[in-house]
Amino acid sequence: MLYWQVLINGVLLGGLYACAAIGFSVIWGVMNLINLAHGSMIILGAYITYVINSATGLDPFLTIPISGAALFLLGFMVQKYLINHVIEGSVFMTLILTFGLDLLLVNMTLLLFTADFRSITPSYAGLGWEIGTIRVPYTRLGVFFFALALTLILSLLMNRTKLGNAIKATSFDKDAAGLVGVNVFQVYAITFGLGAAMAGMAGSLISVLHSFSPVLGGTFTMKAFVIVVLGGLGSVPGAIVGGLILGITENFASVLLEAGYKDAISFILLVAILVLRPRGILGKQFFAEV
Amino acid sequence: MKKIATVLVCVAVGVFLVWCPYLVSFYWLRILTNIFMFAILAQAINIIAGYVGYPAFGNVVFFGLGAYSTGILMVKFQTTFFTSVLVGMAICVLFTLLFGVPVLRLKGHYFAIATLGLNEATRAIVDNLSGLTGGGMGLSLPLRAGDIGANARYFYFVFYGTMLLSILVTYLLSRSRFGYACRSIRSDEEAAEGMGINTTKYKTLAWMISAVLTGIAGSGYAYWMSYIEPGVVFDMTIAIKSFVMFLLGGPATVLGPIVGAFFVEAVSTLTWSHLLNYHTGTLGAIIILVVIFMPQGFISFIRQGFSFSTFVKKGKKKFSGREKRIEMA
Numbered sequence: 114m115l116y117w118q119v120l121i122n123g124v125l126l127g128g129l130y131a132c133a134a135i136g137f138s139v140i141w142g143v144m145n146l147i148n149l150a151h152g153s154m155i156i157l158g159a160y161i162t163y164v165i166n167s168a169t170g171l172d173p174f175l176t177i178p179i180s181g182a183a184l185f186l187l188g189f190m191v192q193k194y195l196i197n198h199v200i201e202g203s204v205f206m207t208l209i210l211t212f213g214l215d216l217l218l219v220n221m222t223l224l225l226f227t228a229d230f231r232s233i234t235p236s237y238a239g240l241g242w243e244i245g246t247i248r249v250p251y252t253r254l255g256v257f258f259f260a261l262a263l264t265l266i267l268s269l270l271m272n273r274t275k276l277g278n279a280i281k282a283t284s285f286d287k288d289a290a291g292l293v294g295v296n297v298f299q300v301y302a303i304t305f306g307l308g309a310a311m312a313g314m315a316g317s318l319i320s321v322l323h324s325f326s327p328v329l330g331g332t333f334t335m336k337a338f339v340i341v342v343l344g345g346l347g348s349v350p351g352a353i354v355g356g357l358i359l360g361i362t363e364n365f366a367s368v369l370l371e372a373g374y375k376d377a378i379s380f381i382l383l384v385a386i387l388v389l390r391p392r393g394i395l396g397k398q399f400f401a402e403v
Numbered sequence: 404m405k406k407i408a409t410v411l412v413c414v415a416v417g418v419f420l421v422w423c424p425y426l427v428s429f430y431w432l433r434i435l436t437n438i439f440m441f442a443i444l445a446q447a448i449n450i451i452a453g454y455v456g457y458p459a460f461g462n463v464v465f466f467g468l469g470a471y472s473t474g475i476l477m478v479k480f481q482t483t484f485f486t487s488v489l490v491g492m493a494i495c496v497l498f499t500l501l502f503g504v505p506v507l508r509l510k511g512h513y514f515a516i517a518t519l520g521l522n523e524a525t526r527a528i529v530d531n532l533s534g535l536t537g538g539g540m541g542l543s544l545p546l547r548a549g550d551i552g553a554n555a556r557y558f559y560f561v562f563y564g565t566m567l568l569s570i571l572v573t574y575l576l577s578r579s580r581f582g583y584a585c586r587s588i589r590s591d592e593e594a595a596e597g598m599g600i601n602t603t604k605y606k607t608l609a610w611m612i613s614a615v616l617t618g619i620a621g622s623g624y625a626y627w628m629s630y631i632e633p634g635v636v637f638d639m640t641i642a643i644k645s646f647v648m649f650l651l652g653g654p655a656t657v658l659g660p661i662v663g664a665f666f667v668e669a670v671s672t673l674t675w676s677h678l679l680n681y682h683t684g685t686l687g688a689i690i691i692l693v694v695i696f697m698p699q700g701f702i703s704f705i706r707q708g709f710s711f712s713t714f715v716k717k718g719k720k721k722f723s724g725r726e727k728r729i730e731m732a
Contacts, residue, residue: 216687377527383520
């Protein structure tokens with residue numbers, strides 16, 4: 114029975130992980146850009162929810178569109194006015210550009226909110242479903258469904274709309290996309306905005322379950338790395354698979370082994386997957402040259 | 404002419420730095436020592452990432468391995484510092500032999516993440532082997548005998564010497580057959596393989612050199628600080644910071660990473676002492692500005708006579724040609 118509980122916890126956490134990593138994955142897959150500020154953007158989303166919730170008492174789940182819109186704007190501006198200038202240059206210059214951005218965001222959130230851990234406790238936080246001895250809290254269930262819904266919406270956007278086609282075309286061949294009339298730089302800005310928006314909305318979801326602090330951004334960036342590599346770059350199903358694997362592995366590792374080995378297991382898994390199947394489990398080759 | 408001037412400036416700076424510990428306060432001595440340490444780390448990254456084109460993002464793992472070799476040997480086995488450095492170097496070599504072949508098959512971002520994964524896994528394991536490593540409680544090393552001034556100068560020269568060694572190694576590398584092999588791997592690995600270069604051998608060797616230099620810096624750090632814990636010596640921030648120094652200075656140049664280290668640490672120290680609360684933010688803003696205005700790094704900025712023309716040209720350039728998507732600097 115314990116193992117069922119662990120499995121369910123793992124799956125629920127995995128859904129959240131998928132949503133938290135998908136933005137990172139899309140930005141990387143489309144622009145070959147590793148956004149080291151991804152974790153800080155997640156944290157920023159969490160703080161937006163926190164501020165709105167503590168000021169107006171609005172339900173954390175209802176703040177998702179607000180944090181999404183705010184982060185979209187931020188991401189759009191960052192790509193348009195900063196990263197687009199150097200995206201043509203060396204891959205690793207863009208990497209340290211986002212590192213600089215990360216330092217800036219962390220410092221800003223620290224000044225605004227201090228390093229104290231914050232958390233949001235909705236009125237229904239203690240309630241949950243009970244089936245036999247298995248317990249599923251409503252908050253976790255809600256976070257799981259919202260995470261999947263958001264990921265699905267992004268997937269529909271990428272696969273069913275004109276914008277999605279433009280983004281995909283740009284990621285396959287930016288020169289050809291430019292020739293057929295896609296404004297490549299505009300698409301880049303929108304893509305980064307979308308990635309940031311997904312990060313912000315995932316942050317709102319995380320704020321319901323966990324306590325957070327500005328300095329936790331790095332952890333989330335690291336997890337996004339693992340998930341994207343596990344599942345495969347730039348693909349929505351890949352992120353879901355990667356998220357689920359990481360969530361389930363982490364939960365089982367903390368039950369079966371000493372809790373401290375949880376991280377070791379997920380990173381050993383990462384290195385093993387990289388060596389055995391570098392494209393990731395569901396990966397197709399986008400920018401990634403393996 | 405230009406070459407002679409460069410050599411003269413380097414020698415003058417080098418001699419001045421030998422004289423320095425007798426001129427400046429302990430505060431500045433400590434900052435300089437720290438700069439030397441980061442210069443070694445940046446130079447080590449330059450060897451594997453700059454010359455061979457493999458972005459070893461998680462190179463800080465060797466820093467941690469060196470630090471813990473020194474820590475464990477000096478605390479549990481009462482060896483001398485020197486012995487522990489040698490053992491630390493040997494462990495770094497073993498690590499690259501063990502993981503070099505599988506991990507160096509990966510390229511670009513994938514290699515970067517694999518090394519990052521190796522670092523995180525090693526950190527977690529060190530964290531859990533608390534019998535040997537002290538775990539999260541950390542490990543306190545014996546203090547070096549002697550007064551504060553003598554100790555400060557001792558560590559200053561340990562790191563200064565290692566930095567000079569790293570510069571020498573890079574210089575020799577850049578002029579040797581080995582260096583040419585490395586650069587040919589960076590430009591086109593398949594072609595290099597086709598020309599009969601044993602790419603696996605050279606890649607592993609280069610990573611090994613980089614690992615050993617990083618390991619020495621780690622050992623020195625452990626003895627210098629006399630306290631280490633996994634979260635500090637396996638910290639990804641160290642890796643990212645030295646990567647930033649390497650890139651800002653100028654990849655695949657002998658002195659670039661050193662210049663980068665001096666710049667980043669100097670700015671970091673100045674903002675830290677004047678704008679404590681805005682320290683990281685200011686550093687972030689400066690990094691962003693440098694990347695936007697000098698995307699090729701300092702060395703080429705200096706070589707081009709301090710002009711921002713590269714930036715202006717870059718801004719005007721439209722998409723042209725089918726450049727290789729993943730390419731290092």
